[in-house]
Amino acid sequence: MEKSDILFAHELFMRLSDNIETVIKGQKENIRYILAGFAGGGHILLEDNPGTGKTTLAKALAKSLDARFKRIQFTPDLLPSDILGVSIFDPEKKEFRLHKGPVFTHILLADEINRASPRTQSALLEAMAEGQVSIDGNLMNLEALFFVIATQNPIESRGTYPLPESQMDRFAMQLELGYVTNETEALMISEQSQTHPIHSVLPCVNLEEGLKLRQLTGEVFVSKELKDYIVALVTATREKPGVLLGASPRASIALMKTAQALALFDKADFVRPDHIQEIATRVIAHRLVLDHGLKFSGVSARSLVDEILKSIPVPV
Amino acid sequence: MKTPRFFLGAILLFWGWQTELLWVAVFPAIILESARTMKTRFEMQSADFNKFVDISTVLLAGTIVVALTVESQKTNFILLKWLPLIFFPVIGAQEFSLTGRIDIKSFFFATRKKAEIRFYEEKAIDVSYIYGFFCLMSAASANTKGFLYFSSAVLFFAWGLWPMRSRRIPPAGWGVCMLIVILIGYEGQAFVRAAGRNISHWIMSYYARYYDSNPFKTYTSLGEIGNQKFSGAIVLRVSFDDYVPGKIYLLHGSTYNRFSSSNWFAKYRFERIEGKKGSNFWQVNPSAENPRKMTQYFRLQKGKAVLNLPPGVIDISEMKTGDCGKNAMQVIRIEEGPPLIKAVVSYTGSLTYDALPEPDDYFIPIKERPILEATAQKLGFENKTEEEILKTIHAFFLSEFTYSLELKGKGKSRTPLENFLFTTKAGHCEFFATATVLLLRQAGIPARYATGFIAHEYSSREDRLVVRMRDAHAWAKVFVNGQWRNMDTTPPSFLNFDTKKIPTSRLQDLFSFFRFELSRLRHETGVILMETYGLWLTLPLGIILFLRLRRAGQIKRIPEPGRQGKKKKDKASGFYRIEEILSEKGFPRYPYETYTSWLKRIAPYLDDKELTDHLFLALEHHNQWRFGKNLSHASLKQPTVSRPLELLQKSHTI
Incomplete structure (x- = not known):
């Protein structure tokens, strides 16, 4: 990996990060993670209360990239064909013609994904995993750069269908935005008194650059020991008592890739253990299925992963 | 925060010396200090800590029973005297655990189950200072007259508090403050003692009539x-x-x-x-x-x-x-x-x-x-x-x-x-x-x-x-x-x-x-029961517990952090030396902590901008050497580490 490549990737990150930050205030860290997820080739799930800026953040990223962007607002009556597309009979040509759905795009914002029925959800999740869809028996490839940002309200909200736990595994990481500080919020409302800053966001990275970033991320060096460390973290979730379903090998891969992206973000061509620790909870926690007993005793998946992080010696 | 190195060992020996149990004290002192040098650690869940706390509770109860049976009027003294040994399982478990801290919930039966709901997050504490204080208190039970105990206690307090002092104040200022505290303490204890004497006189004269059976009366x-x-x-x-x-x-x-x-x-x-x-x-x-x-x-x-x-x-x-x-x-x-x-x-x-x-x-x-x-x-x-x-x-x-x-x-x-x-x-x-x-x-x-x-x-x-x-x-x-x-x-x-x-x-x-x-x-054999048999009585208990934990597969010996292999190959990165020095000075790294998070944690205590900067610089090189790709280590090692090492030696704050 050349020095220039590192600088190029770092510069891309900075450009994207700065651009998004003009819209979303006080979320520097989460922007860093979203970009890492994007560069690592994973999909991202944003979960938080309504109005915390999930959609805006997703849109800001989409707009910053000079790429095709589609948005699906998930509703209970949404059908799989509304996402994938549908073949309609053309009476003139006497044949079925495929109308491609919104899934054929570069960046897809799946807003409030947990409002749709599980059947519709799985149609999208399948596409995310395979990178291809089959409509009417025809296999069709999706775009090379296919990135899904899904948002969802916390499960407790009314009128939602919780995502099947196993399907959560398809997302590389789950982020919670949380509320910003009072000062930031004051700044935010004053900025939005006239127009929403999202309207003035211009693309700053084009499609080729985006693809290059992904390619460079894959070239970041991960030492054998750190790979072992990643595997140790992930496998520990399977051995933990009270965990019904531990994290899959897909989690190990996602953890490595996002850590690689974070390294690039920090202008390094190798992963440090800090990068792994920094992102581990966000990459692993949402994949775990906990025993009810454990849940009721107040243990959350996040606290469980934090505990695991503290129980495994890190290579230094 | 961890106690400085040799602190617990020294305080235990002091306890042994004062209570004339020096040989009993040597063993735990060595165990506790070896925890700092050895890298062997056990993975302790809170359930495991519960067990160690249970052992101590049982020992405590046992000592109370024995003390009451043997010499009821001295129960408090006997209890106080054996406190360090009673709570040794807890401190031992902590020192050899991976986290180096004990969940506070382990200490209370009531909180072990219920409290998890409300306070799940980090309530872990490091009991080593508390243990040190127990030892000091226990050493007081020997009740030796003279200035020795007070001056030793002062020394131990100073030693224990030194790493925690505010770095904004120069050491001399700290010393003056400490001296004032010591003087107040000395005057205070003299006053308390005088007051105590008066009260005991008063009580004795009140109870005197119940104690007039004089065996020597004529x-x-x-x-x-x-x-x-x-x-x-x-x-x-x-x-x-x-x-x-x-x-x-x-x-x-x-x-x-x-x-x-x-x-x-x-x-x-x-x-x-x-x-x-x-x-x-x-x-x-x-x-x-x-x-x-x-x-x-x-x-x-x-x-x-x-x-x-x-x-x-x-x-x-x-x-x-x-x-x-x-x-x-x-x-x-x-x-x-x-x-x-x-x-x-x-x-x-x-x-x-x-x-x-x-x-x-x-x-x-x-x-x-x-x-x-x-x-x-x-x-x-x-x-x-x-x-x-x-x-x-x-x-x-x-x-x-x-x-x-x-x-x-x-x-x-x-x-x-x-x-x-x-x-x-x-x-x-x-x-x-x-x-x-x-x-x-x-x-x-x-x-x-x-x-x-x-x-x-x-x-x-x-x-x-x-x-x-x-x-x-x-x-x-x-x-x-x-x-x-x-x-x-x-x-x-x-x-x-x-x-x-x-x-x-x-x-x-x-x-x-x-x-x-x-x-x-106790008396016929000429030695005190616990001194002779105490160790042998507690040893099987320890063995039983260890076997139990082992069989249940709950206590896991943690493989030593992965640096060993590399260490042998290229000798060591200079940064390991830095870790050793800082650890000796009372800033040990938890095994789960990366160097970066460790340095960030202790930087405020070091309070030396130049040193911290150099440490981070050295760490950057260390990481490059350690996790980077295809770099010759020899060229990286020496030049970056010598400077922070030098600063570390010179630094007056540590």
Whole structure:
């Protein structure tokens, strides 16, 4: 990996990060993670209360990239064909013609994904995993750069269908935005008194650059020991008592890739253990299925992963 | 925050030194300090910590029980003294655990389950400072006089607080503050001590009236033994080599010869009995032929006692006391000794060594003369040999008198004795003995009044005779045919009478027996029970627990952090040296912490911008060397590490 490549990737990150930050205030860290997820080739799930800026953040990223962007607002009556597309009979040509759905795009914002029925959800999740869809028996490839940002309200909200736990595994990481500080919020409302800053966001990275970033991320060096460390973290979730379903090998891969992206973000061509620790909870926690007993005793998946992080010696 | 290196070890040794348990302290001290050097760690869940806390709780409870049984008045001291060992499992578990901290919930049964809901997040604490404080407190239990303890405590406090001091203030300022605190502390403790002394004086004077049983007093009043008759507590345990079942043994305590207004007096000087140093052997009288042997155990009250012995004591062996004295009437008393005294006595069986009669032994108070003369006339002592007189007196008391524990005053009579002889014709041993002595004197035979105990109750549980408080007895010593002999005129029925009147509690006996056996174990062997057996008693516990944890697969030995392999290949990165130094200075890294997060955590404590900057720079190189790709390590190692190392050595803040 050349020095220039590192600088190029770092510069891309900075450009994207700065651009998004003009819209979303006080979320520097989460922007860093979203970009890492994007560069690592994973999909991202944003979960938080309504109005915390999930959609805006997703849109800001989409707009910053000079790429095709589609948005699906998930509703209970949404059908799989509304996402994938549908073949309609053309009476003139006497044949079925495929109308491609919104899934054929570069960046897809799946807003409030947990409002749709599980059947519709799985149609999208399948596409995310395979990178291809089959409509009417025809296999069709999706775009090379296919990135899904899904948002969802916390499960407790009314009128939602919780995502099947196993399907959560398809997302590389789950982020919670949380509320910003009072000062930031004051700044935010004053900025939005006239127009929403999202309207003035211009693309700053084009499609080729985006693809290059992904390619460079894959070239970041991960030492054998750190790979072992990643595997140790992930496998520990399977051995933990009270965990019904531990994290899959897909989690190990996602953890490595996002850590690689974070390294690039920090202008390094190798992963440090800090990068792994920094992102581990966000990459692993949402994949775990906990025993009810454990849940009721107040243990959350996040606290469980934090505990695991503290129980495994890190290579230094 | 971790204690500085060697702090816990030193404080434990200090505790051992102060409480004279140095050899006991060495072992835990080594274990705790080795935790800092060894890299072996165990993965402890909170359930595992719970177990260690349980062990300590059990030890604590056990110590309380033992302390209460062995020496109830010193329970607090014993407890305090063993505190460091009791809580050693907890600190040991913490030091060898991966997290290096213990969830606070482990310490309370109530919070172990319920509290998880409310406070799940980080409530872990590092108990090492608390443990250190316990040790210091415990060392105080030795209660050594002088400046040593205070100054040592001050040193330990300074040592422990030094790493936590504010870095904004120069060390000199810190030292001045510390000095002020020390001075205030010194004045304060002097004040508290003075106040404590006043309060204890006040309390002692309040309670003094309950503590006036002086074993050395030179008189006894009628009724004193009668009072003891109402207690069934075991006071003596004796075994005779030539024990004959059913035989009643008289154990002589004190002898008195002057009677005046219901009180018996003795005015004899005690002389020291020479004992061979260290052998616990006391030659009381010149040796005689065919000595008999008996062994006895009793408790020493307030460090003093008058021995209750069979007649004609030749010598006493195996008795550990500071001082032993006797008077001409063969009253033997001891001073200073362990709470339980053992004495192996060889004796002749007759009153061989009592001093020859003297004027006091013929003396009858004027007040009592009329009644005695009347009685003597009634019995007709004239023209009778001494032996016949003795028989007459025996028969007189046996036929006309009854035994009673009801203490009647003098009634309408002039003296209690008159009341006893003419009105009630009933009383207990003291009256019989007093009347006998005075009647004998009236007949011209020298006599003395003796008090002590009778041994008659065989306990199959203990395989020896037990003597209870109610077995206290009084009788006469009479001088006939050139020799002193015992004469007991109390009707023999009194034994049954006492046994019926004062029932003993089996439970109390059993408890007394265990207490006695424990004390015996402690004092007979000459070393304190816990010192000898404590380690061996706790060791199997530890082993059992370890096996249990192992089998359950819950305790996991953590493989040492992955740097070892690389370390061997390229020697070491200089940064490992930096870690070692900082760790020694009290900034150890948790095994789960990366160097970056560790440095970020301790940077505020280092409070040295230049040093911190260099450390981060060195770390960057270290990471490159460690996790980067294809770099020659040699070129990276030295130049970046030497500078921070240099700064570390120089830094005055650490």
